Amino acid sequence: MNSWLAVAALILFVSLMLVLPLIPAFAELRSKSDASPLKVVQQHAGEIRHFANSFRTYIQVLEPTLQQCVASGATASGMLPDGVEYLALGQCDDSQTLSIQQPGAICPVTIAAGSDLVVPPDTTFLRDVYAGGRFRGGENNSYRAILGEKNVHLGRSSRVTRWVHAVGEFSAERDCKLSGRISSDSCIRLQGACNFLRLNAPQIETGHVMPGENSTRPHSEDNANAGSGVVQRFLYDGDFEVHADEVVTGNIVARGILHIGSGARIRGSVKSVSDMVLGAGVSVQGSLISGQQMFIGPDCAVNGPIIAERALHISAGTRCGSFQHPTTVSAPRIEAEEGVVVFGTLWAREHGEVVASR
């Protein structure tokens, strides 16, 4: 073979190999099929009531129908604008509801009630449920989502897969599994062995709370506005212990394990890069942050956010935040004993559970 031809063939081959990966690149550059900016959450900002608000807007078209149903005590059915089937209920006592859905049945339609709604046990609701008044669910039910304009009560062993919002109080009996977002504009009460992920209400109670625990008084003279106050910072490179009944004014940062003895008072925020253990009756003005696991003993009071990066146990009698200073309690796994009160948000990323007090 002519040597020039061989060189030319080689150059051609190498050029081809070089251009080959650029073919899809040129195609994409020309077509711009994936050239829009990455979608950034600009508006709803993770608001827990986002889905509830959207659903309320979605079913607004049913308002005249619901008013008619309430006035006449009748039931109506039809299609929503997007083709989803609905059932509008005017007067929803037990007997009427039971006539619509037999126990053990699957309800495939969106339910909208103009007044109180009582649903039978052992029923699976595949679509969202709206109650213009109080909502009371039977035992062992399964819900996709519920919006209640007054109180919402779930029977024992009920399940929620997406969200619930109650304008009034939300309560769940034992063994309920509450996936997704549960919110109330008033109060959330969960009985023992309930599982949860994200809860938000002015007041959240687990199990039976002793009288006085849910009082509206501020539990100390302290202010939870941890980020706004300039206080001294104590930085420790290893493990550290705050002794029982000790009073510390300032922020504490321990790069190891942190123990806070019973009755200690911290006028500031506390951070441990590793585990953190609070004894009984500890009060913390600011936030509690742990890079690993956190154990909060009984009868503690924490004003600021509580964050544990791995797991969190909250003992009975502990109060997190206050009416004046609602807060966030968050960890991938949370165990809250019966008798805990959280004012604000209780958020377990993977698994939250109400457990019996030790």
Place this chain on the structure above:
Amino acid sequence: MIYVLYFIVFLICVYTARHYWFTLNRLFAFQRHPYIDIDTASWPLVTVLVAAHNEEKVISNILGALMTVRYPEGQMLVIPVNDRSTDGTRAIIDDFVERFPGRIQPFHRAAGKGGKAAALKDAMELATTEVILIFDADYIPGAGLVKQLVAPFFDPEVGGVMGRVVPLNVGTNLLTRLLDLERTGGYQVDQQARMNLRLVPQHGGTVAGVRLSALREIGGWNDQSLTEDTDLTYRLLLHGWKTVYQNRSECYEEVPETWAVRIRQIMRWAKGHNQAMVTYGLRLLLGKHRATLRERIDGALLLGVYAMAPVTLLGWALALAVFFRGVAPLHGVIAMFSLTAYAALGNLAAFFEIAAAARLDGTRKRICLLPFLILGFAVSIFSVSRAALSQIFDLVTGAELHWDKTERFRKVL
């Protein structure tokens, strides 16, 4: 000569391993987002500084966006830092002040030293809150962003916070698409992996926050620095404060649309970064301070990223010299492999990182553009090397460092 080459190859291998480590961590390990769940709290007073130097094309967008963010009423004060603007920036700011009384306090700076750090330093006289957020004028914050950026300050160890930058003008041309890929890799993988591994997430100086008491402790803004954000990261670190990265606190920005602007931007970044390397490198590695061993190592590697460009160029030159002089590599096949794979081709692990980042973002087709990154890489390596050389020249001649403002491309509203 061969030993210098081996050292360069070693350095490139270290950075390669680092890229793979970060990428694999991001793909398979536990992801840290500790503060993102804080949605209810007694939100502290916050000051939002908006750095603006001749920003008439974009300033109204950010001020308008900041007026709609969800933050308790009366708890947030916006201070547009109008740094010697000669265009319509001042008039636009004053118009907003009139429309939103009590919510915006303008800081009009008519004279003084140039540069963002100098302007921020002067504006600090007005900032009295413990939490301060900083945005560049071309950014467009979403409704929940301010709360997200404030939330980490409930952690008393946190001195600085950094959110994710997302290019808005992606589809304009090849350059904007390449910059979008670079940003994706840099934030989605690199910054988040450093957050996961408790290393040194970098303060970016925009979509960012700083704790006032920490800033005062470290001596305030350094107006000698070309990249006040890098400078801040290292001074916070040396004083025992953490900078944290919030990958889900995303904010749109405008990326350069012309190569000339891009080259000027990256040259400024390179000079500022190298400046920080010289100032803090040895002290970080060997000094007595509160940084952990892993922070010292990662911090040093981060400081060296821009220095690697001229080092890689030198490696290529040495590799060619070694080849043509017929010097036999000392350690057989492995050495040959290192020379050809890394000294000749450069470090491709960064491309893997970007591809992984695009996958994590759920975008697919834009990965097709990956081969074009060679072009961006080539421009960067020569620009950054040129910056390093000019910096050495400036050092010898005693010339003062010059701050270049990045040109905007948005249409005036």
